[in-house]
Amino acid sequence: MGSLGWAAGLSVLSAAAYAAAAVAQERLAGHGHRGWSRWAVALLLTGAGVTLHVVALKFGTVAVVQALGTLTLLFALPIHVVRYRSRVTAAAWRDASLTVAGLVLILSLSVDSGDPALLTERFVRALSSITAAVVALCAAGAWRSGPRMRAVLLAGASGVAFGIASVLSKAVLASLTSGGAARVSATAAVLVMVFAAGGYLLGQLSYRGAGLAAPLATVSVVNPLVAALAGVAVLGEGVRFGTVGLVAAALAALVMTAGVIGLARRSAGPVDETVPAAT
Numbered sequence: 001m002g003s004l005g006w007a008a009g010l011s012v013l014s015a016a017a018y019a020a021a022a023v024a025q026e027r028l029a030g031h032g033h034r035g036w037s038r039w040a041v042a043l044l045l046t047g048a049g050v051t052l053h054v055v056a057l058k059f060g061t062v063a064v065v066q067a068l069g070t071l072t073l074l075f076a077l078p079i080h081v082v083r084y085r086s087r088v089t090a091a092a093w094r095d096a097s098l099t100v101a102g103l104v105l106i107l108s109l110s111v112d113s114g115d116p117a118l119l120t121e122r123f124v125r126a127l128s129s130i131t132a133a134v135v136a137l138c139a140a141g142a143w144r145s146g147p148r149m150r151a152v153l154l155a156g157a158s159g160v161a162f163g164i165a166s167v168l169s170k171a172v173l174a175s176l177t178s179g180g181a182a183r184v185s186a187t188a189a190v191l192v193m194v195f196a197a198g199g200y201l202l203g204q205l206s207y208r209g210a211g212l213a214a215p216l217a218t219v220s221v222v223n224p225l226v227a228a229l230a231g232v233a234v235l236g237e238g239v240r241f242g243t244v245g246l247v248a249a250a251l252a253a254l255v256m257t258a259g260v261i262g263l264a265r266r267s268a269g270p271v272d273e274t275v276p277a278a279t
Contacts, residue, residue: 003059003060004059004060004064006056006059006060007056007057007059007060007061007064007065007068008060008064008068010052010053010055010056010059011052011053011056011060011064011065011068011069011071012068012071013052014048014049014050014052014053014056014068014069015049015068015069015070015071015072015074015075016071016072016075017045017046017048017049017052018045018046018049018069018072019072019073019075020045020075021042021045021046021048021049022072022207022215022216024038024041024042024045025042025046025203025204025207026207028042028204028207029204029205029207029208030207033204033208042204043200046200050196053065053069053166053169054169054173056068057166057169057170057173058173058177061170061231061237062166062167062170062227062228062230062231062235062237063106063224063227063228063231063232063237063239064106065166066163066166066223066224066227066228066231067103067106067224067228067256068103069220069223069224070099070103070220070224070256070260071099071103072216072220073099073216073217073220073259073260074096074099074100091262092262094262095258095259095260095261095262096259097259098255098256098258098259098262099256099259099260100259101252101255101256101259102252102253102254102255102256102257102259103252103256105248105249105251105252105255106249106252106253106256108240109239109240109241109245109248109249109252118171118174118175119168119171119188119234121187123234124168124171124187124188124191125187127164127167127168127230127234128164128168128187128191128195131160131161131164131195134157134160135157135160135161135198135202138153138154138156138157138160139153139154139157139202141153142154142157147208148214150206151206151207151208151214151215151218152206152214152215152218154202154203154205154206154215155202155203155206155214155215155216155218155219155222156218156219156222157199157202158198158199158200158202158203158206158215158219158222158223159199159218159219159220159221159222159223159225159226160199160222160223160226161195161196161198161199161202162195162196162199162203162219162223162227163222163223163224163225163226163227163230164195164226164227164230165191165192165195165196165199166223166227167227167230167231167234167235168188168191168192168195169192170231170235171188171234171235172188172189172192174235175188203215203219206218206219217260217261220260221257221260221261225253225257228253
């Protein structure tokens, strides 16, 4: 199996783990973030998703791995059917088709431009500072918002943190494979863990009082979008057919985004507005 096959297979498994983790996080939030066993399940599933995602980055570009990550919403469909004893509607199948169509187009346009650019320590610090500022602004805005907007802002911050963590992970892997451990940026390695942990905590808080739909849709859109843009701008990843390919990829991303948002709406139970705001 080629590199793309390994990247695709591992990314699909990662998406399945993330889907199960999202459900576990929502259940944990519904119990007021209490219960060691609930925390353990959510953390283990998230850890499995993260591990599979990082390994997938070894074989594929950030854009490909992140695009496949949107399959989390497809896995949420059967979870919704089992949990809420409902059927998959024609609208849900339509949204799933849009997601897959956009994903297939992005995969067909993506091209591995060779070894990713090696990031300098100074660049890593600058990128991380910008990321931290964006995450802080989203978190600050969430502090005074209602349940639904707070969920969107916190999930957006989580998506930004996870997206940049993915890009930095790819940079660390590139350093390992091209020049050995001595060339790996210690700062980048530490920041991967910081952003991943921060993304998890922000994501967990986003489910408090807002159900599964809004947070899962937001993070499923923001995460791959941020990572793909950063992959092109920072790591030198590209697409086929130049400008035409970029336009087609942008349109595919819009189609996939529409499908992702629709799937999230149809893969979540009712919102409990009685849950108090997280403090």
